[in-house]
Amino acid sequence: xxxxxxxxxxxxxxxxxxxxxxxxxxxxxxxxxxxxxxxxxxxxxxxxxxxxxxxxxxxxxxxxxxxxxxxxxxxxxxxxxxxxxxxxxxxxxxxxxxxxxxxxxxxxxxxxxxxxxxxxxxxxxxxxxxxxxxxxxxxxxxxxxxxxxxxxxxxxxxxxxxxxxxxxxxxxxxxxxxxxxxxxxxxxxxxxxxxxxxxxxxxxxxxxxxxxxxxxxxxxxxxxxxxxxxxxxxxxxxxxxxxxxxxxxxxxxxxxxxxxxxxxxxxxxxxxxxxxxxxxxxxxxxxxxxxxxxxxxxxxxxxxxxxxxxxxxxxxxxxxxxxxxxxxxxxxxxxxxxxxxxxxxxxxxxxxxxxxxxxxxxxxxxxxxxxxxxxxxxxxxxxxxxxxx
Numbered sequence: 001x002x003x004x005x006x007x008x009x010x011x012x013x014x015x016x017x018x019x020x021x022x023x024x025x026x027x028x029x030x031x032x033x034x035x036x037x038x039x040x041x042x043x044x045x046x047x048x049x050x051x052x053x054x055x056x057x058x059x060x061x062x063x064x065x066x067x068x069x070x071x072x073x074x075x076x077x078x079x080x081x082x083x084x085x086x087x088x089x090x091x092x093x094x095x096x097x098x099x100x101x102x103x104x105x106x107x108x109x110x111x112x113x114x115x116x117x118x119x120x121x122x123x124x125x126x127x128x129x130x131x132x133x134x135x136x137x138x139x140x141x142x143x144x145x146x147x148x149x150x151x152x153x154x155x156x157x158x159x160x161x162x163x164x165x166x167x168x169x170x171x172x173x174x175x176x177x178x179x180x181x182x183x184x185x186x187x188x189x190x191x192x193x194x195x196x197x198x199x200x201x202x203x204x205x206x207x208x209x210x211x212x213x214x215x216x217x218x219x220x221x222x223x224x225x226x227x228x229x230x231x232x233x234x235x236x237x238x239x240x241x242x243x244x245x246x247x248x249x250x251x252x253x254x255x256x257x258x259x260x261x262x263x264x265x266x267x268x269x270x271x272x273x274x275x276x277x278x279x280x281x282x283x284x285x286x287x288x289x290x291x292x293x294x295x296x297x298x299x300x301x302x303x304x305x306x307x308x309x310x311x312x313x314x315x316x317x318x319x320x321x322x323x324x325x326x327x328x329x330x331x332x333x334x335x336x337x338x339x340x341x342x343x344x345x346x347x348x349x350x351x352x353x354x355x356x357x358x359x360x361x362x363x364x365x366x367x368x369x370x371x372x373x374x375x376x377x378x379x380x381x382x383x384x385x386x387x388x389x
Contacts, residue, residue, distance in 0.1 A: 004028075004032065005128065005132055005133060005136075005149070006132065007025065007029055007125075007132060008129060008131075008132055008287075008291045008378065008379050009029060009123070009125050009291060010291070011033050011034075012121060012123070013097070014097065014120070014121060015090055015096075015097055015098040015099065015120040015121070016099055016100075016120050016121040016122070016123055017076075017099075017100050017101070017102065017120050017121070017122050017123060018030070018099065018100070018101045018102075018123050018124070018125050019101070019102050019103070019105065019122065019124050019125070019227060020101075020124055020126065020227060021103055021127075021148070021226070021227045021228060021252060021253075022103045022150075022164070022167065022168065022172070023148045023149060023150030023151065023164060024125050024126060024127055024148060024149060024150075025125065025149040025150075026074070026101045026103075026125050027041075027074055027101065028149070029125065030072050030074075030099060030101070034070050034072060034099070036070065037068070037070035037071060037072045037099070038061065038065060038068050038070070038071045038072070039072045039074065040058070040071070040072065040073045040074060041074045041075075042073065042074055042075045042076065042078040042079055043074065043075055043078070048078060048079065051079050051082060052078075052079045052081075055079060055081040055082045055084070055085050056085055058071070058073070058082060058085050058086065058089070059085050059088070059089060062089055062093065062096070069095060069096050069097060070096070070097045070098075070099065071089075071096065071098050071099070072098075072099045072100075072101070073086070073098070073099070073100045073101070074101050075101060075102060075103060076100040076101065076102050077102045077103070077104045077105065077106070083100075086120075090120070098120065100120065103172065103226065103227060104172060104225055104226050104227065105225055106221075106222065106225035106226065123290070124290045126252075126283065126286060126287035126290065126291075127146065127147040127148045127149065127252070127253050127283060127287070128147040128148075128149055128152060129147075129284055129287050129288070129374070129377065129378075130142070130147075130284065130371070130374035130375045130377070131374070131375055131376065131377060131378050133147075133152075134375075137371070137374070137375060139280075139371040139374075142254060142255075142280055143258065143273065143277060143280060144158075144255065144258055145157040145158065145255045145258070146161070146253040146254045146255020146256060146257075146258065147253060147254070147255070147280075147283070148161075148164070148253055148255060148256075150164065151255055157255075158259075161255055161256070162259060164256075165189075165256065165259055165260065168226065168228065169182060169185070169186060169189075172226055173185060173222070173226075178222050179218075179219070179222065181211075184209055184211050184215070185219060185222075187208075187209045187210075188205065188209050188216065188219045189260055190260055190262060191208040191209050192205060192219075192220070192223070192229070192249070192251075192260075193251065193257060193260040193261040193262070194261070195249045196249065196250055196251050196257050196261070196275050196279055197248060197249075197274075197275040197278045197279060198248060198249065198275075199244070199246045199247070199248050199249075200220070200231070200246065200247070200248075200249045202216045202217060202220070220249075227252060228251060228252055228256065229249060229250060229251045229252055230249075230250060230252065230286075231247035231248065231249055232247055232248045232249070232250060232282070232298065232299065232300050232311075233299050233300075234246075234247065234299060234300060234301065234302060235299035235300065235301045235312040235314065237314070238344075238345075239344075240343075240344040241303045241304075241305065241344070242303060242304040242305070243301075243302065243303055243304065244302045244303070244304055248300055250278075250279050250283075251279065252283060253279075253283060254276045254277075254279050254280040254283065257275070257276055257279055258276055261275075270326060273326050274324075274325075274326035277324055277355075277370065278324045278326075280374075281310075281311070281322070281324050281353060281370065281374070282298070282310075282311060284374055284377055285298050285311055285313060285322075285377075286298060288377055288378075288379060289313070289315075291379035292379045292380045293379075293380055294315055295315050295316065296313055296314065296315030296318050297313070297314055297315065298311060298312070298313055299311070299312040299313075299314065300312060301321070301341055303340075307336070307337045307340040307341070308337050309321050309322070309323055309337050309338060309341045310322055310323050310324050311324075312341075312348075318382065319345070319347055319348045319349065320348060320349050320350075320351065320382070321338055321341050321342070321345070321349070321350045321351070322350075322351050322352075322353060323335075323337060323338050323350075323351075323352045323353070324352075324353045324354075324370065325352060325353065325355070326354075326355060327354055327355060327356075328354065328355045328356045328357075329354075329356065330352065330354060330356070330360065330362055330367050332363075334352060334354075335352060335362060335363055335365055338350045338352060338365055339363070339365070349366075349384060350365045350366070351365070351366050351367075351368065351384070352365055352366070352367040352368075353367075353368060353369075353370040353373050354367060354368075354369065354370060355369070355370060356369055357369055359372070366384065368383075
């Protein structure tokens with residue numbers, strides 16, 4: 001029997017959406033958490049054909065099963081018309097729970113669907129966090145293969161990762177008709193991997209892919225809608241100095257970045273490794289924000305003068321600045337941007353994460369091994385011992 005890894009993602013009692021990229025374990029978690037639920041798998045061809053032709057079928061099923069209180073519709077974006085029926089069911093059956101999963105919100109929005117007008121809560125399931133894996137977590141393996149559950153459990157992670165990316169191109173992009181030229185989009189995925197952890201320069205990417213800037217803008221929105229990547233905004237609250245305005249871009253998983261990023265004699269392994277490490281930390285922070293109680297948002301900080309802090313977490317009970325360094329030693333210049341940030345925001349806590357083995361305090365700033373930090377990062381708990389209020 002395949003080993004199951006318990007997730008930090010918590011079940012809700014109301015109806016809700018679970019969004020997350022393919023392979024993050026949505027179906028597995030739901031089947032384990034709600035074993036008595038009626039499960040509609042829209043990835044099954046016969047099921048898909050039945051519901052795409054007759055979306056009202058779900059109403060007939062619910063009426064015929066008075067003792068079943070939970071219904072799950074997996075990959076609902078494949079049949080958006082189902083949401084109208086689910087909407088009315090939520091209104092009619094107050095004691096029932098309807099759970100819908102999706103790996104893309106694009107088709108739902110394109111069809112004019114309003115995501116049930118707020119009657120179902122929006123949640124997100126992420127790749128594994130290090131603390132979910134515990135002793136099975138390896139930083140080097142995570143940087144190479146990522147933490148997508150489908151990949152982590154594979155016998156040949158590198159081959160499965162290649163298949164995973166190809167699956168997205170074939171099933172989510174080509175078959176859904178999101179782009180006309182699948183070859184150009186594949187080149188775009190390769191080109192945008194160079195922007196992982198950087199401010200997006202759409203004009204440069206357009207030249208690299210031999211397409212217009214407008215097409216690249218559409219490709220970026222597709223990446224975001226498919227949950228394969230996201231933009232990280234600039235932290236500008238109570239800004240004391242002129243700040244940059246453009247967001248940074250990250251692919252959602254370190255393994256996807258590692259697979260897409262081309263390598264050659266002119267590429268620096270340290271630079272590629274540094275971007276992979278930065279992205280790995282961010283995917284943990286994003287999961288932590290979504291799984292924890294209360295609203296905590298993630299940003300980066302960059303002044304026009306060049307001072308930059310990788311990540312800022314800001315919420316009612318949290319204000320943290322994190323700098324990530326792919327180095328085993330701490331150099332004074334590594335702390336410079338954190339010190340500048342603390343001058344502007346003395347209320348914040350500051351942490352430098354690095355590849356060393358010792359937890360240190362240097363010039364008043366906590367420096368700790370990145371793998372140790374990730375293993376201690378759990379929902380509602382910040383590794384310096386501060387809990388959510």
